[in-house]
Amino acid sequence: MAIGVIPIAIGRERARATRRARCARLALQTSASCVLFLVVYSGLQLLHAVGRDPAALKALSSIPLFGRLFASTSIAGVLGPIIGLIPGNPEQRLRQIPGSLAIALTLFLVVAIGLP
Amino acid sequence: MSALVVRSLQHLHGHIGWLAALALAHPAVLLRRPERRVFGAALASTALVTVAALLGALIYPSYRETVKPAIFAAAPAVGFLFERKEHLGIAALALAWCGLSMYLLAHRREAPRADLGRAAFVSYAGAAIAATLAASGGLIVACYRSF
Numbered sequence: 001m002a003i004g005v006i007p008i009a010i011g012r013e014r015a016r017a018t019r020r021a022r023c024a025r026l027a028l029q030t031s032a033s034c035v036l037f038l039v040v041y042s043g044l045q046l047l048h049a050v051g052r053d054p055a056a057l058k059a060l061s062s063i064p065l066f067g068r069l070f071a072s073t074s075i076a077g078v079l080g081p082i083i084g085l086i087p088g089n090p091e092q093r094l095r096q097i098p099g100s101l102a103i104a105l106t107l108f109l110v111v112a113i114g115l116p
Numbered sequence: 117m118s119a120l121v122v123r124s125l126q127h128l129h130g131h132i133g134w135l136a137a138l139a140l141a142h143p144a145v146l147l148r149r150p151e152r153r154v155f156g157a158a159l160a161s162t163a164l165v166t167v168a169a170l171l172g173a174l175i176y177p178s179y180r181e182t183v184k185p186a187i188f189a190a191a192p193a194v195g196f197l198f199e200r201k202e203h204l205g206i207a208a209l210a211l212a213w214c215g216l217s218m219y220l221l222a223h224r225r226e227a228p229r230a231d232l233g234r235a236a237f238v239s240y241a242g243a244a245i246a247a248t249l250a251a252s253g254g255l256i257v258a259c260y261r262s263f
Contacts, residue, residue, distance in 0.1 A: 019226040027221045027232055034214035034239070038207065045203065063177065065202055094231040098238040101214070105207065105242040112203035113249075 024090035031097040033080025038104040041072040042111040049115035122178045123263045129171040133205070133254060136164035137247035140212060143219070144240035150222070150233020158219045158240070162212045165247060169209045172202070178263070187261055194260045201253030208247035215239030 047053060048064060057067035117125075139161035146154040179198075188195040215236045222232030 016226050019224075020228060023221055023224050023227040023232075027218060027228075027235065030214060030217045030221070031235060034210055037210050041203075041206065063180065065176070065199075066173070069206060091228055091231070094228055094235070097218075097231070097235040101211075101235065101238045101242065105211065105246070108203075108207050109246070112200055112207065 021090055024094050025084060027097065028090055028093055029081040029084025031101060032083040033076045035100050035104040036080050036083070037072050037076035038108045040075045041068060042108050044068045044071060045111050045115060117175075117178055119263060122175055125171055125175050126258070126263050129168060129175060130251075130254060130258060132164060132171065133168040133247070133251045136161065136168045136208070137244065137251040139164050140208065140240060140244040140247050143215065144237060144244045147219075147233060147237035147240060150230050150237060152233075153223070154219070155223070158216050158236070161240070161243075162216045165209055165212045165243065169205060172205060175263075176202075183261060183263060187257070191260065194257055197253050198257045201250045201257065204246045204250035204253065208243045208250060211239045211243035211246065215243060 044054070044057070045068065048068065053064060053067075054071075057064065057071055060070045061067040139157070142157045143154045143161055146152050146157060184195065184198070187198065218232050218236035218239055221227055222229050222236060
């Protein structure tokens with residue numbers, strides 16, 4: 001009887017592991033997008049503060065704030081999901097998300113408060 | 117946009133902004149225990165900060181034309197405070213959406229709940245801090261000069 005049960009249990013365990021990995025991958029992609037958004041926005045803000053706004057930003061919007069917002073959203077929206085697909089153990093990398101978010105937010109706060 | 121409409125939207129933006137700042141603290145506090153279910157609080161606070169941001173974006177062009185030059189001419193420090201507040205509001209919006217996504221993913225079947233719950237906690241805590249700073253900055257600027 002046990003011989004008949006084991007393959008079913010293995011199949012269920014595999015399906016569970018697949019769902020878990022898929023969920024972890026989605027979380028990595030989302031968090032990578034958020035971290036990238038904060039980092040790119042900080043970078044563009046830094047360039048704006050030193051008077052070196054990229055010309056592409058002006059094409060996006062005549063208002064620099066909106067230009068920076070559109071550019072960071074586009075870059076994060078494209079690169080975040082790609083970064084989330086980098087091979088590796090997604091569950092292990094999940095543990096790094098809170099730290100990465102905290103570092104990105106600190107960088108953002110330093111740039112946003114330090115450089116208007 | 118008429119002056120009356122802009123003025124009304126500005127008041128609405130200010131009130132909803134403060135509500136959002138307070139509401140974002142709610143899921144942040146509850147998610148100190150990452151396994152907790154806070155769907156209502158997470159969804160409501162994210163919706164509030166989104167509405168506040170949309171209203172802000174709607175009145176920003178009028179602010180740039182009418183209020184900004186006058187503020188920078190009289191008190192550049194207040195003008196720069198407004199610019200900082202805008203950036204902080206954007207961070208609050210991004211982090212709130214990240215927090216909501218993490219929370220929703222955490223409550224899917226077989227999800228690594230504890231790790232995702234912690235990520236949602238950090239996102240909402242960051243969003244609450246950024247939104248409170250943004251709302252405080254906005255209040256100071258509005259006290260100085262508005263539409």
